[in-house]
Amino acid sequence: MSDDSYIFEGEAPPEPPRDNNPPLSISELSFALKRTLEDRFGHVRLRGEVSKVNRHASGHIYLTLKDDKSALDGVVWKGSVRGLGVQPETGLEVIVTGKITSYPARSSYQMVIESMEAAGAGALLAQLERLKARLRDEGLFEPARKQPIPTFPAVIGVITSPTGAVIRDILHRIADRWPCRVVVWPVVVQGEAAAGQVAAAIRGFDALDGTGPVPRPDLLIVARGGGSVEDLWSFNDEALARTVAAASIPIISAVGHETDTTLIDFVSDRRAPTPTGAAEMATPVLAELRFGLADLDQRLNRAGARLLSDRRTRLMAVARGLPARPEDLVSMAQQRLDHASSRLGSALHRNTALHERRLVAVEGRFGRGLLDRAIERRGDRLAATTARLSPPLRRRLDRAEDRLAGLARALNSLNPRTPKPGFARIDDAEGRMIPSAAGLSAGQSVTLVFPDGVRGATVEGETASPRTVAPPAPPATPAPPATPPPRRPARPGPRGEAPDQGDLF
Template sequence: MNRPLFSDSPTNLAEMSVSELSGSIKRTVETAFDHVRVRGEISGYRGPHSSGHAYFSLKDDKARIDAVIWKGSFSKLRFRPEEGMEVIATGKITTFPGSSKYQIVIEALEPAGAGALMALIEERKRKLAAEGLFDPAAKQLLPFMPQVIGVITSPTGAVIRDILHRIADRFPVHVIVWPVKVQGEGSGDEVASAIRGFNALGPDGPIKRPDVLIVARGGGSLEDLWSFNDEAVVRAAAESHIPLISAVGHETDWTLIDHAADVRAPTPTGAAEMAVPVKADLQAQIAALSARLRGCSSRQMDTRRQNLKALVRALPSLDQLLALPRRRFDEAAMGLGRGLEKTALVKRGSLERAKAGLRLELLTVRLAERRRHIVEHVLRTDRCLERQLMRERGRIGRVEVSLAALPARLVTHIGRERLQLTALMRHADSSMRNAMGQRLAAVAAQDRVLQSLSYKNVLQRGYAVVRDENDQPLTRAEAIAAGAAITLEFADGRISALAGEGSEPLVSTPSSSAPTSKKRSAKPVEPAEGPPKQGSLF
């Protein structure tokens, strides 16, 4: 018997759709594995997604399972997942019907023991050291005496009280506390933000910028100190422009911020001791240095005083220094008198020679010659002007005669030229009169100068010229012998007299002025022996 090609199913199982089957499997898996703890190594972690969820895998040497941390659970994790980190994940198993895969939804995450944390720290330390964040050459020196100290720690712990108490005991300064969480979720970000916040303060702002920073917290386990191994904290400490002291935990506790800080303190109290000196020790040191300075100054002054005394003894005395200048001064004083006498003689000779050329007769002759020369020049000028006028008038007459013979058509033009010529003649006559007036004024001015220099003007003021029998002027009374005949010349004439007391005038002859002077000056007087005797003009 042959079977039909198509027939109904021989089983009584109900048919299910793919969605129904996937949903059944999902419920079964979630019911059976609603709370599990899985240990494995994180693989394929790229950080949180833009939605806030994190997707990666957990693996060991034989298997692999997908893992997801939803956004709400991710923000509550104490540790951030990192690639290659061995962790213990707590959550539930579920499936994803869209791809027929199962995965673990992680609700809590913790490192798989201290060994894994230490390995993670060593790996991070190598990475940051390769970037130069722990380079000793980049470390800054702490200021010797800071004025403001910034402290980054919890405001409620014993650490801040220990730091403040220690600073107050050693050297009281202004302390600014930036309160942060020192453990738990978000504590690393707060510490990093505090370090950068202190560095962002301006030097002239309302809050003074610290001169040194202290990052401190008490001791604890590796998990408690994990915030100070955070990469953000290490980078902020390395980038700080303010010197930073790391005081995290006890002396045996080491974190990555200790390598990035400029100085590591064994305890928070030790950080306070490093930040400020002891005021009492400084005062004692200053007092000791002041005493040494005073002693050195005193010894130096004594040494200089002794050296000065030795130099004074080596110097010559005042008399020795002044002996040569005094002698030169005395010689100069004696030579000065002789020089004055010699100079007086030389000057007297010069004056005598000048006196010889200033005789009254010579001056009178020169004045008469100058007056005659001026008169002749005036006469010549008058004759020249007259001849010039005659020539011009003759030329004008000839021009008028020639013009009278011109045709009638030129009469008008000639009339105009005649008027212009007449005006020019008037202008020429006026110019000639002005020129003559200026020349006559100049001659009169020179004559007045000559008259003012004549000795006869002096006679007008009541003076007289005394002459001897040879008509030579006498200038000294000792040159007149008793009974000698003398002549006295006044402004209005001359009189004769005899020298001696009670003598009577003999003859009174009127004196002629200019002509007599010219006649007398024409006959040269024989010079007497010795220097000429000339009377004063005034």
């Protein structure tokens, strides 16, 4: 106690100051809100679509009423269930009457439904039915277009959420039944982005060619756990359904529980009631296969043993009809074979010696002189044949040679590259022949090629100016004429005929 505080005997202690705004407890506030809601919305009438129907063991029914933008939880107490005009079902559009109240334990509000009547099919389900009818008319639900599921898949692709219990159940089930490689493509499985991500995963798996680090799956599983119609609505997307129908890899749809049905269940190659059921559909049981192979192996061995026993019995039955025992018959044949084999070596030596003596006897008749005489006879025949054919061939060759020489002379006389006496060839600076005056220009350097030499010149103009003509130079010593090639003397033809002179052209 401080020195400033004094309490006199017989006086009451002073009261603490009062708070003008005392705090409320959570329960006080929750029940105050509950009373406010029940007073303000004690009687409401709503229209909406039923979803998430849950019939509790106590007899109460918990459900959700929704439209295209909002949702409201509702409850039908056990005493009001029998008086409902229609029993609530998922997707049913109803009109309900009741009051709005709150549930303080969860700080949420709900509607206590007292009456319910049908208002028609839900808008979402009606839209789904129209889409389903259109895809059915296009033939996407036909069993003929569905692909068979591979019996022994080496790689399985799973498209699901990587954090849920679904992927653990699938991996555990596959590991127990058929240990193989599993490639997981993580996606969201609820919300607006779910349909696009699942479709992209299917196209991504379909684009793999098996040459990269990620193998191409033999089978795909699209999986998700159970939920309401709203939770599974992403798997009713039209684009996703068409992607599943166009995939080249077989697909098993495992969306929701056994009673849940989505659009991709109709277009996929196989529908599984649960994700675990999809893993069982996709894989065989390795232990069962091993047991089956062992059983087949035992049956094969038993069948072979029975076959051998049957053949042995038949052989023994046939052996009874033989004149002697089979062992005696075989032993006699074996004895004859032993005798023959013992004589075979000496017989081969005698046969070889006999053929050697015959070869020596024949060898004497095939000496070198025999071959030389045959060669001489054929040489004489060849010489006689050559003597008969030589004169005609020689005459033909001579005529052809004379004709070729005449053509060569004619070709040389017509060759412009060879100047003739009294003429000159004009070439430009690059050695090309100029055939006419149009190819010349003033000041151009040209070359005059004569039979006896070459001179350079320059072109002065188109018209030559008058010039004094110099006296002609003394004629140069003519070049000796070219010596014609020697010709063979013509042989007189047969019967004294004149030799053939040939034709120049």
